[in-house]
Amino acid sequence: MSLYVALEGVTKVYSTGNSASGDLMNAVGVGALQEIGNVGKVAVNKVNLTLKEGERLGIVGHNGAGKSTLLHMIAGISEPTSGQISVNGKVTSIMTLGVGLRDDLSGRENIYVDGEVQGKSRAEVDQVIDQVIEFAELGKFIDYPVRTYSTGMKARLAFAMITHIEPEILIIDEALSVGDAAFAAKATARILDICAKGKIVIFVSHGMQAVRDICNRCIYLKDGRVVMDGAPEVVTKAYIDEVRDEEEALLMVRFATHVGNRSLVSGYEIKNLLMLSGESRDHSVRIEAGQRLRIRVNADCLPGNSLATCRISIVRLDDLIVFQQEFPAAYYFLAEGANGLELDFSPLPLAPAVYRLDVELRDHSAVDATVCAASSSVFEIYSLSPPAGGKPMLYYPVSGRAVPV
Amino acid sequence: MNYGENNVALRCTGVAKTFTVQREMRVWRILFGAEEVSRGPVIEALRDISLEVPRGKIIGILGRNGAGKSTLLRLLGQVYLPTRGSIEILGRVAGLFELGGLGNPNLTGREYAIRYLGLMGVLASEMTEVLEDIENFSELGNAFDQRIRTYSSGMAARLYFSVATAYQHEIYLIDELLSVGDEHFQAKCWLRMRERLLNGASGVLVTHDWAAIVRLCETACVINDGTFSFVGSSDKAVVSYLNQPKPSASVARFEAMPEEYLACKGEPFRLDLLVEILEPGAVDCTISIEMLRIGIGWEIVILSDDVRVGERTGRYSMSFEMAALPLEPGNYSLNVFLVKSGATLDCRSWTYGNGLHLLVEGEAGHSAVNLPFMARRIPEVLE
Structure with a gap:
């Protein structure tokens, strides 16, 4: 019979107690009155899903x-509160690394025990054990009890064990970052390799590119429901689009303390602060890397103060100032026909990150400048295709060419 | 200590x-x-x-x-x-x-x-x-x-x-x-x-x-x-x-180059390198400029794409150019790599202990980098 995974009306509800004592009270029956109205959190809500052999499903969502x-429910780690899950095939999951290891046995013995659990004969394990040991890179520790291992070493062993059995239904939860960088790279390559062989693969990731590379079907999960089911390119794009608007709103909420506008000296006020991405005429706080950015400032200043300036700074969220310039206020805000200042970065070479835009009206009449009005906003630069070789601070174009000599 | x-x-x-x-x-x-x-x-x-x-x-x-x-x-x-x-x-x-x-x-x-x-x-x-x-x-x-x-x-x-x-x-x-x-x-x-x-x-x-x-x-x-x-x-x-083994210079290598370079903030920047390909096959070259301030920060500031040097054996003259160097005055680490299908060949990089140095001169600004921009007065009410 062919492999399948079928979910029918699967629902999972977690109780959300608020304190340890509350739970205890409940357990002895005293707390029943307090818990009225506490229905718990519905984590998964009536999900129907059928996977056939050859399907590689990506799951995206917040x-x-x-x-x-x-x-967890498909892997059999937890039970649905209601609904049916039927699975035909052996499920191997890469998410709970190291749980099955027996502490008192050596790494080598663990590989045999695990093989038996997976229904392999000793001879079958003998065939792969050298590869597993080599992959895990544990050296002499392979013959020491697992309890002498560090966390990273346990994870390596578990990962090596899992990936060397031929999986039928493979479940991968993002945790691909096992051990140090060198091992993580090896682990990722190994997973891609398995995906090519796996008969049914279920893959959860926040990396949209990884989902597109690995999967041939994708669902979008939102508040426990499947809101979209289709080709990975289509679903991931819909997800990204939807996320963008939400993220914009979220960004403003999350960095609310960085956002504000105040006038400290009467007669000075920043009236309007706009960020225009690309050729757009609408204010936006999410800007694609490498696009043009225009910043428009309108402000009121006291007429006659020729020593006032408008200082514009762009500060990365770890307080690194990436741009700071002062402009004479009189020229931009007071002179005949002056209607504000436009700063044009075309393109803006900043790399993806969250930045704060600070605009200050400063009076330089005294030795130390006084801040007369200040306004701050937060924006995020994102990129759909970051460079592979590293994370530079700037996306500044470097042209290169070679000529034979 | x-x-x-x-x-x-x-x-x-x-x-x-x-x-x-x-x-x-x-x-x-x-x-x-x-x-x-x-x-x-x-x-x-x-x-x-x-x-x-x-x-x-x-x-x-x-x-x-x-x-x-x-x-x-x-x-x-x-x-x-x-x-x-x-x-x-x-x-x-x-x-x-x-x-x-x-x-x-x-x-x-x-x-x-x-x-x-x-x-x-x-x-x-x-x-x-x-x-x-x-x-x-x-x-x-x-x-x-x-x-x-x-x-x-x-x-x-x-x-x-x-x-x-x-x-x-x-x-x-x-x-x-x-x-x-x-x-x-x-x-x-x-x-x-x-x-x-x-x-x-x-x-x-x-x-x-x-x-x-x-x-x-x-x-x-x-x-x-x-x-x-x-x-x-x-x-x-x-x-x-x-502890990276120095990549072999037997497939392709840089010819001798100075260790110190001088550039000006906001000015055009050009780096010339001589490369020799010793075994046939496509070789790429890439450069990065990194800010390395021990105890304070390390960051790659600029990273070039891979640029094809050539496929055939022989000597090549490479040049990398930037229209206006977006760096503030100071010392930087300059790194150059030769790459063949993902593997590093010859390189000069501080992580290998043989990096090059770039000194940027000019008038110091108030920010970490020097972003090119234009400022203009908004004339009338915009459309």
Whole structure:
């Protein structure tokens, strides 16, 4: 019979108690009155899903959308509150690394025990054990009890064990970052390799590119429901588009303390601060890397103060100032026909990150400048295709060419 | 290292730690006197570790999985006793490792914070303020009043970091901690650690993330197989830790080039290189300009794409150009690499210990980089 995974009306509800004592009270029956109205968190809500052999399913969605809960139920780690899950095939999951290791046995013995659990004969394990040991890079520790291992070493062993059995239904939860960088790279390559062989693969990731590379079907999970099911290119794009608007709103909420406008000296006020991405005429706080950015400032200043300036700074969220310039206020805000200042970065070479835009009206009449009005806003630069070789601070074009000599 | 008696926060002298691997049922064998001493193999987790942490500095410890990093941190945090040698700790220690160890996952975030702060001796009068700080910093929102067991691992890590650093301690023992949460949260963690350092905290940071070491530590040690294989400035420690074999120059190589380069802020920049391809096959070249300020920051500022040098053997003249150098005056590290289908061939890079230097001249501005822009007056009401 062919492999399949079928979910029918699967729902999972977690109780959300608020304190340890509350739970205890409940357990002894005293707390029943307090818990009225506390229905718990619905992590997965009536999910129907059928996977056939050859399908490689990607699951995308926000944190807390129920991705991991769903995976846990398919893997049999937790039970649905209601609904049916039927699975035909052996499920191997890469998310709970190291859970099955027996502490008192050596690494080598663990590989045999695990092989038996997976239904392999000793001879079958003998065939792969050298590869597993080589992959895990544990050296002499392979013959020491697992309890002498560091966390990273346990993870390596578990990963090596899992990936060397031929999986039928493979579940991968993002945790591909096992051990140090060198091992992580090896682990990722190994997973891609398995995906090519895996008969059914379920893959959860925040990396849209990884989903597109690995999967041939994709669902979008939102608040525990499947809101979209289709080709990875289509679903991931819909997800990105939807996320963008939400992220913009979220950004403003999250960095609310960095956003504000105040006038400290009467007669000075920043009236309007706009960020225009590309050729857009609308204010936007999410800007694609390498696009043009225009910043427009309108302000009121006291007439006659020729020593006032408008200082514009762009500060990365770790307080690194990436841009700071002062402009004479009189020229931009007071002179005949002056209607404000436009700063044009075309293109803006900043790399993806969250930045704060600070605009200050400063009076230089005294030795130390006084800040007369200040306004701050937060914006994020994103990129859909970051460079592979590293994370530079700037995306500044470097042209290169070679000529034979 | 000698920092004078009053300036030392933490000192290890000749520390060693060995573990004896016990066979199963040891407790029963001891109880019934079945054997006097159970002799399993002995693991020498650490040997000959001597280390002084001066006040106000963080010493970095770099090592791969299983090199003994966590054992060392546990010794310093007095979780283990050393087998040999002595450890002196001259200040109040906050361990930022194995966090959550004292919490039971049924506690809410707030309850955990109160328990931790109580243990650390935070006064009841200060408690409200510190708790509020933790609640804000951790960005947990409503989850702060829910059980830790309902948290994702990222949320738990945010809670633990926020709690452990909410209060100024004298000595921090940190294990990989600055890799918590997303990039925005990490930026916040960095700021907070810097602030604690400026207020005179000392510490030990144990990690395999060498970039963190360069950004936070002036001095670092490389731990290899239980002992320090290198102690010195953190950039040299990175070179020693990465221990990258110098790539072979037999397929393609750079011809001799000067080590020092001079450029001007905002001016056109051009770098010329001579490359020789010795074996047929496509070879690419890429360059990066990096800001390397030990103990303050390391960052790649500019990274070029891979540029094809050629496919056939022979000599090639390479040039890289930028219209206006977007760098502020100062010293930079210039790195050039030859690459063949993903593998590095010949290179000059500080991580290999043979980097080039770029000195940028010009009038210093107020920012870290020099972004090209145009300013104009908005004439009338815009359309």
